[in-house]
Amino acid sequence: MEYQFRAIEKKWQTIWQEKKAYQVSNESSKPKCYVLDMFPYPSGAGLHVGHPLGYIASDIYSRFKRLKGFNVLHPMGYDAFGLPAEQYAIENGVHPAICTHDNINNFRKQLDNIGFCYDWDREVRTCDATYYKWTQWIFLQLFNSYFDRAQQKATPIQNLVSAFEKEGNINHPCPVAEVKTFPAETWKSYTEKQQQDILMHYRLAFCGIGEVNWCAALGTVLANDEVINGLSERGGHPVEKKKLRQWYLRITEYADRLLSGLETIQFSDAMKEMQSNWIGKSEGAEINFAVKEANEVLRVYTTRPDTMFGVDFMVVAPEHVIIEKIVPSSHQAEVAKYIAYVKSRSERERIAEKKITGCFTGAYVINPFNGVEIPVWISEYVLAGYGTGAIMAVPCGDDRDFKFAKHFNIPITNIIGDAFNGLEANPTKEAILSNSDFLNGVVQKAAIAIVNDKIEALGLGNRKINYRMRDAAFSRQRYWGEPFPIKWDNGIAYPMDEKELPLLLPKVDHYGPGPDGEGPLANIPSWKEAQLETNTMPGFAGSSWYFLRYMDAHNENEFCSRKVSDYWGQVDLYIGGTEHAVGHLLYSRMWTKALYDLGHIGFDEPYKKLLNQGMIQGSSRFVYRKRGSSIFVSAGLIKDYEVDQLHVDVNKVDGVELDTEAFKKWKPDYANAEFILEDGKYICGVEVEKMSKSKFNTVNPDDLVNKYGADTFRMYEMFLGPVEQSKPWDTKGIEGVHRFLKKFWRLFFDEIKGKIWVDEAASLEELKVLHKTIKKIEEDTDRHSFNTAVSSFMICVNELYDLGCHKKSVLSDLLVLMAPYAPHFCEELWQVLGNEGLAIDAAFPIFDAKYVVETAKDYPVSINGKMRTNIAIDLSCTEQEVSDIVLANAVVQKWMEGKPVKKLIFVKGKMINVVI
């Protein structure tokens, strides 16, 4: 009986479905385990072999925990709102819901092929009204809350209103500078509009005018993490800064908690580093400098107050409001010219070419510590949006300041003695200060606090913590997203009542943008009349909380009942790519913290442990066409010709050898192709690139599942190497794994004799092999070392094969061990052996150390650290006995050449080293 994987896989997938084998209950006496995949955006391209890598890993881990007696939640769903479906709608007039639906069906079919143990009853789709009702509901929670800085947590906005009525905002300074302190009486005297405008500056989800990343080609704004080098992440269109009315999430208020929370969760160092860099906390001070001969103050932000005596000039951002107040008439023309130049430069140009540019304003400020007059410059290297938009420049200690000073011939003051060589800035904090009045002789590090104390005492400024992270732009001028549950009236945003949710996404006639930079919803007269918000939420809205909905997917009264979220708690293992490091993962962490603060859930970090699967790259193949002909030259011969390199479909190539007949049929252009061969073969060029359709290097998992079966495919993906590592895909090796399964199968069936497994007691040797494997698989699976686990299965089967072991008891245990990896295969043979129940529900075999104890060890023996021979010695031997045996050994004596033993190192159970 042969291993007929197609029939077996189909059979068991049907049975598991009929038995609802993967349905998970929220009530169980078992310990819980929550294993989550980052849910996919259902693109039209479908899955390639890179996508399932993480899904297979999480599937194996889920099944493993299940065998170990856990109640395992392992759900899947779709991040279904988003740009591509909408772009497709604009171009083809098809409603995004329709193509999203089709894509989901296609994804589902592909996923089902691989035999995952998802509980599909819990599936979520972010674009379903039953789901986005709760996304809107959470938005309202954020809208109706502010961040109480004293308690460091989200708090109902109503509490703030009560405080304002009682005491004004004296104890609740506004996160935004333009709202000054006001007493209770003033608050009460405000109109509703004035009050609401003030509250808007406190809300966690708020609407405001701000500089946003505007992408004209997409007709929408983008969040900072959706912009890469001045281009949109999706589509690569130019992005410019624009002032617009937008919704935001006040994520900056959570900066500190997002930072400190990293210490409580298991993310890789790389991932934590990326997040903390993105948050970009820096501790410094804001210091006021009086402007000479003007009633103005220039406030700068610095992390290096210790360098106060090394300030040679000030630099303000071109957008800084002080410029028009301080520039004397003598310099106005020049300044205007420079500002015009800066405005002419696009964001992209600024990023691409970093030139040293600037302009003197003609104004001076006074150093409050020594009365020195300091010239004020304007330069584009100072950003308006960070700190105060103005800096004090210390060329001897800061590289940019140094280059600027050199470029414009500004004299440099040295305050760090020999630490500054005049040729480049030295950013050290360890140097001893000189030329620094009361700081002379003080180490810079220590001087920081001294200066901070002094400026605070003199009222010149104060300590200040700044973050690089900005509040997240939360509205998009798009159709295919969640509508905001907000009604406008007289410029006041009124939240809709919970009972009115969901606010359904209406039908539109066309998906193009609305007037005045508004979204498509602005084209609907009834929507406009109702004064509903015309923006929609961004893609990360739905993905910020989906892990909670899986827990209680059908709850019509709550986003997730507290009882259920208390049971499942944090995601124990979250598997996905690194591309979400600063987007999804940060937003999701913030939403979780806000929901926690408001008492809706009982934990404030969503993901206990994150495992990043590596990217599977494509291994592209190339053909070389002789220019202006249809003659193709084999890779080894191209130096003799003038050729163009063209991608060729990797599926038309076996290794590096082109299937020339298949190639001719591939595209009409190539039908008459002729080939210049080497050794009778056409050899293709090879390069590792990102896997993508345009490079013809994608491999479809369906094809491999069809050819080798899901179990082979699953094990091969794991066998490729550590999950975290990126690696190019190579289909060739899959044969080896397939051969392994066939070999395993032959432990049960013989081609001629048929059934060969027997119901006999296992020998000690067989039990040793089994228990060695139990231990290894348990440890490897637990630490996500799936590649070495697959190797261990191979070793085990090889050894059982050599022992001629066909014993039911041994094979049954082995099948349970391997069921997480090759579920269909193991389930079939489990049944063949006549075992009760399902293999996927069996108990994980228990390792018994007594089967693997050794009485003797074949010790490696080294002479002076060089391995020379092996000697088998009984483990019970004393060190003296070991020494006697080793020194009497002929090989050892030969290498000792009669020299005396200086030392003999004996590590019991490990090795022996003779030092001479």
Added chain:
RNA sequence: GCGGAUGUGGCGAAAUUGGCAGACGCACUAGACUUAGGAUCUAGCGCCGCGAGGCGUGUGGGUUCGACCCCCUCCAUCCGCACCA
């Protein structure tokens, strides 16, 4: 520029705590069985050398009885951030 990661046979990799480097698999070579082999089985397979043996984990150094592993130097590749004061 800053930060993170990685570097081991022809290839993917293993070595979990400092203790036999290259497990397991691919590819390749030889042989067996066979009408046949893209099935299966047996053997070989880091490099140099006929051999004894020598050399080998990106480079150079260090610690150690002993280093792929720990420390320092440099090099290469990949990823993230990037004028953040």
